[in-house]
Amino acid sequence: MExxxxxxxxxxxxxxxxxxxxxxxxxLGQNSDRIVEFYxxxxxxxxxxxxxxxxxxxxxxxxxLNDSSPRFLFVDDGxxxxxxxxxxxxxxxxxxxxxxxxxxxxxxxEQLISSHEPIVDARRSGGDIxxxxxxxxTTGFPKGVMIxxxxxxxxxxxxxxxxxxxxxxxILHSAPMFHxxxxxxxxxxxxxxxxxxxxxxxxxxxxxxxxGRYRVTQMFFVPTxxxxxLEHPEFDRTDxxxxxxxxxxxxxxxxxxxxxxIERIPTANLSQSYGQTELGPFATTLSPxxxxxxGRHPERLxxxxxxxxxxxxxxxxxxxxxxxxxxxxxxxxxGPGVMTGxxxxxxxxxxxxxxxxxxxxxxxxxxxxxxLYIVDRVKDMIVSGGENIYSAEVEKALNKHxxxxxxxxxxxPDDKWGxxxxxxxxxxxxxxxxxxxxxxxxxxxxxxxxxxxxISFREENxxxxxxxxxxxxxxxxxxxxxxxxxxx
Amino acid sequence: MExxxxxxxxxxxxxxxxxxxxxxxxxLGQNSDRIVEFYxxxxxxxxxxxxxxxxxxxxxxxxxLNDSSPRFLFVDDGxxxxxxxxxxxxxxxxxxxxxxxxxxxxxxxEQLISSHEPIVDARRSGGDIxxxxxxxxTTGFPKGVMIxxxxxxxxxxxxxxxxxxxxxxxILHSAPMFHxxxxxxxxxxxxxxxxxxxxxxxxxxxxxxxxGRYRVTQMFFVPTxxxxxLEHPEFDRTDxxxxxxxxxxxxxxxxxxxxxxIERIPTANLSQSYGQTELGPFATTLSPxxxxxxGRHPERLxxxxxxxxxxxxxxxxxxxxxxxxxxxxxxxxxGPGVMTGxxxxxxxxxxxxxxxxxxxxxxxxxxxxxxLYIVDRVKDMIVSGGENIYSAEVEKALNKHxxxxxxxxxxxPDDKWGxxxxxxxxxxxxxxxxxxxxxxxxxxxxxxxxxxxxISFREENxxxxxxxxxxxxxxxxxxxxxxxxxxx
Numbered sequence: 002m003e004x005x006x007x008x009x010x011x012x013x014x015x016x017x018x019x020x021x022x023x024x025x026x027x028x029l030g031q032n033s034d035r036i037v038e039f040y041x042x043x044x045x046x047x048x049x050x051x052x053x054x055x056x057x058x059x060x061x062x063x064x065x066l067n068d069s070s071p072r073f074l075f076v077d078d079g080x081x082x083x084x085x086x087x088x089x090x091x092x093x094x095x096x097x098x099x100x101x102x103x104x105x106x107x108x109x110x111e112q113l114i115s116s117h118e119p120i121v122d123a124r125r126s127g128g129d130i131x132x133x134x135x136x137x138x139t140t141g142f143p144k145g146v147m148i149x150x151x152x153x154x155x156x157x158x159x160x161x162x163x164x165x166x167x168x169x170x171x172i173l174h175s176a177p178m179f180h181x182x183x184x185x186x187x188x189x190x191x192x193x194x195x196x197x198x199x200x201x202x203x204x205x206x207x208x209x210x211x212x213g214r215y216r217v218t219q220m221f222f223v224p225t226x227x228x229x230x231l232e233h234p235e236f237d238r239t240d241x242x243x244x245x246x247x248x249x250x251x252x253x254x255x256x257x258x259x260x261x262x263i264e265r266i267p268t269a270n271l272s273q274s275y276g277q278t279e280l281g282p283f284a285t286t287l288s289p290x291x292x293x294x295x296g297r298h299p300e301r302l303x304x305x306x307x308x309x310x311x312x313x314x315x316x317x318x319x320x321x322x323x324x325x326x327x328x329x330x331x332x333x334x335x336g337p338g339v340m341t342g343x344x345x346x347x348x349x350x351x352x353x354x355x356x357x358x359x360x361x362x363x364x365x366x367x368x369x370x371x372x373l374y375i376v377d378r379v380k381d382m383i384v385s386g387g388e389n390i391y392s393a394e395v396e397k398a399l400n401k402h403x404x405x406x407x408x409x410x411x412x413x414p415d416d417k418w419g420x421x422x423x424x425x426x427x428x429x430x431x432x433x434x435x436x437x438x439x440x441x442x443x444x445x446x447x448x449x450x451x452x453x454x455x456i457s458f459r460e461e462n463x464x465x466x467x468x469x470x471x472x473x474x475x476x477x478x479x480x481x482x483x484x485x486x487x488x489x
Numbered sequence: 490m491e492x493x494x495x496x497x498x499x500x501x502x503x504x505x506x507x508x509x510x511x512x513x514x515x516x517l518g519q520n521s522d523r524i525v526e527f528y529x530x531x532x533x534x535x536x537x538x539x540x541x542x543x544x545x546x547x548x549x550x551x552x553x554l555n556d557s558s559p560r561f562l563f564v565d566d567g568x569x570x571x572x573x574x575x576x577x578x579x580x581x582x583x584x585x586x587x588x589x590x591x592x593x594x595x596x597x598x599e600q601l602i603s604s605h606e607p608i609v610d611a612r613r614s615g616g617d618i619x620x621x622x623x624x625x626x627t628t629g630f631p632k633g634v635m636i637x638x639x640x641x642x643x644x645x646x647x648x649x650x651x652x653x654x655x656x657x658x659x660i661l662h663s664a665p666m667f668h669x670x671x672x673x674x675x676x677x678x679x680x681x682x683x684x685x686x687x688x689x690x691x692x693x694x695x696x697x698x699x700x701g702r703y704r705v706t707q708m709f710f711v712p713t714x715x716x717x718x719l720e721h722p723e724f725d726r727t728d729x730x731x732x733x734x735x736x737x738x739x740x741x742x743x744x745x746x747x748x749x750x751i752e753r754i755p756t757a758n759l760s761q762s763y764g765q766t767e768l769g770p771f772a773t774t775l776s777p778x779x780x781x782x783x784g785r786h787p788e789r790l791x792x793x794x795x796x797x798x799x800x801x802x803x804x805x806x807x808x809x810x811x812x813x814x815x816x817x818x819x820x821x822x823x824g825p826g827v828m829t830g831x832x833x834x835x836x837x838x839x840x841x842x843x844x845x846x847x848x849x850x851x852x853x854x855x856x857x858x859x860x861l862y863i864v865d866r867v868k869d870m871i872v873s874g875g876e877n878i879y880s881a882e883v884e885k886a887l888n889k890h891x892x893x894x895x896x897x898x899x900x901x902p903d904d905k906w907g908x909x910x911x912x913x914x915x916x917x918x919x920x921x922x923x924x925x926x927x928x929x930x931x932x933x934x935x936x937x938x939x940x941x942x943x944i945s946f947r948e949e950n951x952x953x954x955x956x957x958x959x960x961x962x963x964x965x966x967x968x969x970x971x972x973x974x975x976x977x
Binding site: 155168 | 653682795
């Protein structure tokens with residue numbers, strides 16, 4: 002009961018610091034037991050959790066804090082340095098959740114916990130907002146996705162059956178817990194009192210060590226992480242027979258990697274999910290049965306699976322009329338698991354959430370068996386190493402450079418990351434700038450992982466479509482010409 | 490898609506016959522594909538399903554029909570004879586779902602389906618009432634339990650993980666599908682597009698034949714059924730290796746029976762649930778892990794397991810204050826899965842559903858690990874062969890006999906049924922009645938399975954408690970003296 006006790010005490014502390022119902026509380030830090038306490042004490046006290054992305058630049062998180070205006074910010078040891086900048090926001094107090102001495106000007110979380118008596122849970126539920134999860138934006142600005150308690154709960158309870166989680170499950174969190182996917186798995190495991198193990202961040206060696214030591218039964222990966230685990234020198238010395246479920250997302254698994262997993266981790270079932278933060282986050286799942294290489298439906302490995310039990314998924318045309326089987330349209334999703342809307346963005350919300358349907362901005366089609374195939378990201382998004390990167394955000398950073406005239410950002414094929422961020426830049430007449438300088442410039446504004454891996458310079462203006470928008474299709478074409486585009 | 494098409498056509502027929510939103514539609518018949526179509530077409534048309542108990546007497550079902558006043562009644566071949574009596578209720582039309590020629594005065598369901606075009610689903614949801622499920626009553630009258638679409642759905646989705654149901658599951662329904670337990674399993678299997686197989690009713694031979702023929706992966710039993718399957722001469726000739734999940738309820742499994750299952754159906758996981766119709770129906774589950782006979786916690790086999798993910802369960806005293814670990818109190822349950830209330834019984838509802846908590850009327854305690862142990866049925870109920878029998882209903886039937894002065898009904902130990910219904914009767918001065926005549930008399934009023942298996946006659950008046958109620962404790966004592974009372 003130690004977790005419940007600590008959470009109930011931290012909730013008391015937050016309330017005594019002045020937290021009212023619906024006030025926001027933010028967290029900046031890597032995975033640990035502290036982010037678990039953060040989420041639950043925010044809920045317990047009646048507040049709204051705002052988990053920040055520790056991979057974002059200070060500028061991006063400052064934007065998110067100014068936007069969501071939390072009263073308090075939790076920081077761990079890795080992010081003390083950023084606190085000075087981040088308090089140039091409505092933040093009133095910074096709560097230190099690190100392992101060292103509490104820095105000057107911050108409040109020690111341990112002291113808050115020990116100096117307050119437990120209070121009863123605020124019993125937030127239903128449509129009460131539980132969290133604001135920031136996601137990159139097509140507009141170039143991050144958007145805060147509001148998720149209700151009902152949505153969290155229904156995704157978590159549905160996830161229990163998809164992942165076959167039970168009380169004896171040991172869940173390894175190596176993907177960031179500020180993301181909806183890991184967060185949902187945290188909630189579903191907690192619902193059945195499973196065991197959680199959090200690694201600060203992903204490293205193949207640490208993951209293998211943890212699997213061996215704690216007999217991990219399930220975990221979430223993006224395919225590139227799985228590849229690096231199988232290739233790690235410690236793999237053959239690790240007993241992986243405890244693994245029951247490997248779930249993955251953000252990219253399709255190659256048949257080669259799947260064969261390798263089946264051969265080398267024969268106890269593992271595989272499960273893939275498609276979703277996005279706006280969906281709270283799951284919409285479809287490719288089940289363990291679909292991963293059996295029995296030759297019946299090998300094409301299903303390239304699909305995103307079938308609709309989860311708690312949602313409805315349709316593929317529609319521009320008038321939101323359902324498309325026939327096999328024909329591509331925009332994917333829309335309805336159900337109690339989807340977002341309440343974007344924080345303080347009523348107009349964007351109105352365009353995205355229509356009659357209860359979230360317009361995902363992704364294009365896909367259903368086959369006759371109800372399997373969904375994703376064919377393109379309508380929102381001009383790049384999926385690299387499991388992270389969604391919106392081209393608009395990278396383009397905005399590039400355009401801040403005084404010598405850049407025009408910039409377009411696309412995803413190009415990359416063996417390790419699925420897609421790599423690639424920029425095409427037109428420099429102003431009579432000016433010059435080097436690749437390295439431009440990339441360094443981007444790092445000041447956006448997270449490292451969003452910055453271009455490479456840049457092509459171009460003399461002529463960017464190509465336009467018939468309606469005057471930059472033609473990404475034309476820009477992408479030479480890079481993808483010889484590649485089987487089965488990116489999911 | 491045949492089921493969806495038939496359901497959408499039957500819904501159209503019901504609406505063209507005049508069904509309005511919230512109107513009731515009843516069903517009287519054994520398990521078949523027709524009861525599945527009944528449930529879904531009732532929901533699809535915007536109506537409320539009232540599944541009748543085919544084991545009840547005509548009088549009991551007539552009571553339920555007068556109480557719930559459905560517009561239409563579906564009957565299968567086994568219950569055509571009862572239709573005459575049952576239409577002495579507000580029923581307007583009887584819809585025949587049998588395999589023969591449509592009897593005079595009834596409408597053929599096949600004709601309704603073929604003569605109507607499919608309509609769109611009424612999209613009932615949330616608090617809309619989906620069904621009224623009748624349950625025996627402590628008052629001596631059946632009570633209609635109103636279950637909302639939200640409650641059905643949350644029980645079903647939670648059941649998916651408890652039973653590990655997935656798309657490749659083959660679910661055998663041999664327990665009556667008018668009960669909440671089988672109904673929930675019907676909905677959860679349908680949510681993931683599993684395969685359902687319905688047997689008209691339970692027989693060990695048919696069950697074994699079906700397992701072998703359809704490779705059944707999961708089913709629900711009461712322990713006595715499981716026993717009869719293991720003892721059946723066909724058992725050893727049946728390949729039962731397809732069975733993944735055996736769930737049971739209504740009674741504890743003996744260690745002897747469990748050992749026998751583990752030895753003879755080694756692929757089976759076992760799962761037990763505790764609940765009641767009012768709970769929609771599940772509150773706790775004893776998981777497969779708890780059935781491992783590894784010697785750590787053998788006492789858990791006598792427990793009802795731990796709280797399901799979608800409910801809260803507390804053990805409280807008469808003031809609804811939580812009892813300490815290990816101490817007995819009344820079990821109460823809260824959550825989105827519980828009933829909306831009793832149909833047309835606001836006062837009973839008010840006493841049973843308090844601040845969202847269902848007072849179950851069952852007594853139990855929690856151990857330090859959160860396992861719930863049921864020690865008594867506060868509601869004076871007998872559990873015989875998986876059926877709940879309320880003593881008050883049997884006593885009421887006995888009291889209708891002109892020669893009976895006083896009657897008390899208790900459960901006494903029975904090797905086959907767990908408990909057997911036993912009556913203690915005081916005959917009026919100067920009158921006489923035989924056991925056989927009294928039992929025959931009861932059959933006119935209540936279902937066979939509720940009638941006393943045996944009767945003890947008593948000269949003196951029934952013993953009373955200090956508050957003047959009949960002391961069941963005193964009456965039960967001689968029967969239970971030498972029995973380990975581990976009935977759950």
